[in-house]
Amino acid sequence: MDFTLQKLVGVIILGISLHWLAWRIRIPSIVLFFAAGVLIGPAWGWVDPSEDFGPLLQALIKLAIAIILFEGGLNLRFHELRQSGRAVKQIILLGLPLSWGFGFAACHWVAGLSVPVSVLLSAILVVTGPTVILPLVRHAKLSPRTASVLKWEGIINDPIGVLLAVLVAEILTHDAAQTTQSILAHFGLAIAGSIALGIAGGLFLKFAFEKGHVPEFLKIPMVLCMVISLFGIANLLAEEMGLLAVTVLGITMGNIRMLIFYELRRFKENITTLLVATVFILLTAELEAKHFANLDWRALGFILSILFLVRPLAVGLGTLGAGLKWNETLLLGWIAPRGIVAASVAGLFAPRLIERGYDDAVSLLPLVFGVIVFTVVLHGLSLEWLARRLELSSDKQEGVVIVGANPWTTELASVLRELDLPVVLVDGAWHRLKDARLRGLPVHYGEILSETSEQNMDLAEMGYLLAASENDAYNALVCNAFIHHFGRDRVYQLPFHAKKVDEDKGVHSAHLGRIAFDDEARFEVLMSCYYQGWTFQKSKLTEEHTFDAFVAKLQSPYYLILLTGKGKLAFGSENFAAEPAPGDTVIAFAKPEPAHLKNGGKKVNC
Numbered sequence: 001m002d003f004t005l006q007k008l009v010g011v012i013i014l015g016i017s018l019h020w021l022a023w024r025i026r027i028p029s030i031v032l033f034f035a036a037g038v039l040i041g042p043a044w045g046w047v048d049p050s051e052d053f054g055p056l057l058q059a060l061i062k063l064a065i066a067i068i069l070f071e072g073g074l075n076l077r078f079h080e081l082r083q084s085g086r087a088v089k090q091i092i093l094l095g096l097p098l099s100w101g102f103g104f105a106a107c108h109w110v111a112g113l114s115v116p117v118s119v120l121l122s123a124i125l126v127v128t129g130p131t132v133i134l135p136l137v138r139h140a141k142l143s144p145r146t147a148s149v150l151k152w153e154g155i156i157n158d159p160i161g162v163l164l165a166v167l168v169a170e171i172l173t174h175d176a177a178q179t180t181q182s183i184l185a186h187f188g189l190a191i192a193g194s195i196a197l198g199i200a201g202g203l204f205l206k207f208a209f210e211k212g213h214v215p216e217f218l219k220i221p222m223v224l225c226m227v228i229s230l231f232g233i234a235n236l237l238a239e240e241m242g243l244l245a246v247t248v249l250g251i252t253m254g255n256i257r258m259l260i261f262y263e264l265r266r267f268k269e270n271i272t273t274l275l276v277a278t279v280f281i282l283l284t285a286e287l288e289a290k291h292f293a294n295l296d297w298r299a300l301g302f303i304l305s306i307l308f309l310v311r312p313l314a315v316g317l318g319t320l321g322a323g324l325k326w327n328e329t330l331l332l333g334w335i336a337p338r339g340i341v342a343a344s345v346a347g348l349f350a351p352r353l354i355e356r357g358y359d360d361a362v363s364l365l366p367l368v369f370g371v372i373v374f375t376v377v378l379h380g381l382s383l384e385w386l387a388r389r390l391e392l393s394s395d396k397q398e399g400v401v402i403v404g405a406n407p408w409t410t411e412l413a414s415v416l417r418e419l420d421l422p423v424v425l426v427d428g429a430w431h432r433l434k435d436a437r438l439r440g441l442p443v444h445y446g447e448i449l450s451e452t453s454e455q456n457m458d459l460a461e462m463g464y465l466l467a468a469s470e471n472d473a474y475n476a477l478v479c480n481a482f483i484h485h486f487g488r489d490r491v492y493q494l495p496f497h498a499k500k501v502d503e504d505k506g507v508h509s510a511h512l513g514r515i516a517f518d519d520e521a522r523f524e525v526l527m528s529c530y531y532q533g534w535t536f537q538k539s540k541l542t543e544e545h546t547f548d549a550f551v552a553k554l555q556s557p558y559y560l561i562l563l564t565g566k567g568k569l570a571f572g573s574e575n576f577a578a579e580p581a582p583g584d585t586v587i588a589f590a591k592p593e594p595a596h597l598k599n600g601g602k603k604v605n606c
Contacts, residue, residue, distance in 0.1 A: 004052050011047065014040070015277025028139050028380040030132050030337070033277055034373070037284025049282045058344070061283065064275040065340060066231040066246045067224075071268040072130045072155040073250020087145075087322040088152040091332070095318030096157060099126045100164070102310040111302035111367060113360050117353065120168045121364055124346055125306065125371060127161035129339025130154040132376060135276065136337065140384040143392045146328050150335060158341050159244040163191065166240050169349045173356050190238035197234055198248025201226050206258050219260050220267055223253075240345075266484055283340055287369060295366050303370050307378070311336045327390035335383055337375040342368055398567040399423060399462040403448055403478050404469030405432040408530045412466075413441050415536045415587060419563060422461040427469075449481055459485070464569050466516060467493040470523045479513030492516040492571050494523050516571040517559040526559075529589070538587045547580035550588070558590035 014036055022029035040046045049057050103122030107113050113121065133154035137147045170183050205226060208214050214222055230249055231242035258264070312333035319329055346368040353361035387393035399422030402409050409425060413436060416423045425436045426444045433443045444457055465482050467475035475493040483491050491513035515521075539550050551560075562570045565583035580586060 007047055007052055011040075011281050012274065012278050015281055016274065019273060019277055022139075028136050028383070029277070030135055030280065030339075030376055031380045033280040034284050034376050037281040038287065040281070041285025042287050047282075047285045049286050053282075057282070061279055061340070061344060062242075063228065063231070064279045065344070066242060067227060067268070068272050068275055068279075069130060069155065069158060069243055070227045070246040070250040071272045072134060072151070073247045073252075074254040074264070074268060075134075076152055076155055076251050076254060078255050087149050087319055087324050087328075088156075090319050090322045091149060091153050091315065092156055092160070095153075095314050096126050096160065098318050099310060099314035102313055103306065106302055106305040106310055110298060110305050111363070112298050113363065114358065116172050117358050117361050117364065120165060120172065120349060120353070120361075121346075121367060123161065123165040123168050124342055124349075124364075124368060125161075125338065126164065127158050127338060127342050128154045128336045129341050130158055132337040132339040132380070133335075134272075136335070136380060136383050140387050141393050142387055146331060146387075146392050149324075149328075149332060155247060159240075159247050162240045162243055162341060162345055163187070165345050165349065166238070169352065170239075172358070173352055187238060190234075190241050191244065193237050194234040194241045194245040195248050197230050198245045198250075199252050201230050201245075201249045202252030202256060205253065206256050209258065209260060220264060223264060243341075279340055283343055295370060299363070299367060299370060302367060303374050306371055307374060327392060331386060331390055331392055334386065335379050337379040338368070338372045339376070343372060398464070398569060400569065401426060401448075401459070401462050401465045401482075403427070403465065403467045403475070405429070405436060405443070406468070406470075406527065407435065408526050409466075409468050410436045410439070410441070411530070411536055412589075414439055415538060417441060419538070419585060419587075421563070421567075421569075424457070424462070426457075448478060462486075464490045465492065465513070466571070467491075467513060468516070468523070468526075472496045472523075476512050483513070489514065494526070495519045495521060497522055497524065514571075518572075520557065521559055526589070533592060534589055535592050536587055536589050537592075538585060540583070540585045541580055542582050546582075547584075547586060550586055554588055555591045558588050560589075561587040563587065 015033065018032040018036055019029050022032050041048070053060070100122050103125050104118050107118035107121045108115060111118075111121075128150075130151075133150055137150055142150070167183070167187055170187075171180055174180075174183060205223060208222075209219055227246050227249065230245045234242040234245035253264070315333040316329060319332070324332070343365075346364050350361050350364040353364070384393065400413075400416055401424055402413055403426045405425050405427035413423045413425045422442075424442045424444055425433065426446070426448045427433050428445070428447045430445055433445055436443050448457075463486065465479065465486055467478040469475055472494075479491045479493050493513040493516060495515050495518070537554075539545065541547055541550065551558075560572055562572065562580055563585040564570075565581070
């Protein structure tokens with residue numbers, strides 16, 4: 001019985017399961033992918049990718065990398081360069097050559113490789129794999145500028161590093177009939193052609209979509225087809241040139257305001273999540289004991305020099321005068337994990353160099369995998385911890401975005417701010433933000449669903465969203481747009497004006513946020529209560545002053561917000577997912593007159 005399909009299905013299921021486990025135990029998923037690949041591959045022998053999937057494996061991995069790079073390109077928005085542009089330019093234009101030069105020194109004098117092989121290996125290692133960087137940045141919740149630099153470097157350097165390695169390999173292994181000048185000229189034309197293909201492909205899709213030449217149901221498949229087509233066509237120009245073409249295609253489509261951009265990005269993120277897990281596990285499962293048999297103390301010294309000398313020096317010197325703070329430079333100098341692309345390029349060129357008489361090229365693959373192992377594990381496990389210590393990441397993303405400025409939300413924002421919770425009040429009408437501005441509350445003037453707001457709003461410290469405008473449909477639209485960012489359990493909206501919404505005729509619950517408080521806490525009810533003198537009352541619970549004791553002093557009806565001692569926030573009227581405990585803070589929106597006993601009657605409108 002052929003178990004090839006079953007093995008592939010098993011790897012996919014394993015990858016998604018590890019994604020969930022990594023989210024649950026709060027460690028980078030890449031670390032688990034690596035461990036799983038080692039276990040099911042060289043350790044237990046359950047999967048042998050080359051034998052199980054044959055020559056098709058490399059083709060599938062290359063296509064997967066192309067899609068991953070395209071998705072990464074979609075996330076590279078030019079507006080990010082306002083804050084990090086100079087640092088990005090320097091870390092690419094100066095940091096990459098410095099990394100190549102310092103890497104060559106480590107390869108030649110520390111690892112003891114010949115000059116030709118050292119030039120190739122150092123070219124391969126200038127890449128910082130986006131398959132590793134993007135999940136790590138997303139997991140660590142870095143500050144916008146630091147995340148932007150790492151993201152741009154990883155995605156831009158990846159095709160550049162690959163092309164650099166291809167160029168070096170071509171020069172080292174070219175036929176006698178070819179000259180270095182002809183190789184360089186051919187490469188220059190291929191690079192220009194690939195960039196032109198990427199830009200033209202993006203503009204063509206924009207034209208076709210906006211002129212109605214493609215139906216809605218075919219737009220996403222058409223984009224996928226364009227990615228695969230450009231990848232194949234560009235590879236005809238020169239080897240691995242397709243990676244550059246799809247990256248340029250992604251950057252182009254991400255910055256020309258295509259109408260399907262958000263739908264496309266969400267779809268691509270889902271595809272990429274699946275591909276990164278599957279490809280990384282399969283590639284790691286390819287490892288064999290012989291890959292590491294020849295590694296000795298010089299190899300270990302080489303890996304350590306890459307980690308602690310080459311990268312910090314390249315970043316430190318390459319970003320001088322770029323306006324980075326010392327803590328940003330320190331973090332960027334440490335974080336540079338290598339991934340799938342470096343391994344695949346090393347596996348591609350090592351046999352070719354060995355055939356041409358470069359005997360020490362046998363060390364290419366083991367050294368690259370050694371760097372991958374150390375960087376994935378050390379950088380993956382240390383990034384979040386180091387970012388917090390350097391104050392480049394928020395310990396707790398517990399801030400609240402409140403959409404819809406009115407007297408009630410302004411008062412709520414003021415109370416949350418008093419509890420040291422980050423908060424921002426968003427509205428598209430300047431006059432509605434007047435009271436909040438006079439109180440010194442953080443506000444954002446603009447349409448939260450617009451591209452401008454996406455570019456300008458800093459959500460690094462924000463963990464919750466409350467849509468509290470008077471428009472029910474708008475609240476639902478905002479929640480649906482931000483469910484992907486915050487998570488469904490952290491997106492709230494006020495209940496609909498109608499007490500019961502018929503899902504067959506109204507908005508489906510899948511598109512709504514969680515209902516804040518209960519079905520009675522409608523916009524007009526809260527505003528009526530506010531104008532009748534209701535106030536926000538807050539109290540920290542202790543062993544003596546319990547939740548029940550606090551509630552007993554309130555008159556019914558009332559609405560509660562719970563802030564746990566760990567910073568978690570929940571809206572409710574009486575019941576919460578977690579039982580209120582000492583150390584938690586309870587905020588009540590209720591009548592100011594205390595009552596000795598709680599009126600247990602049914603809640604009524606004010």
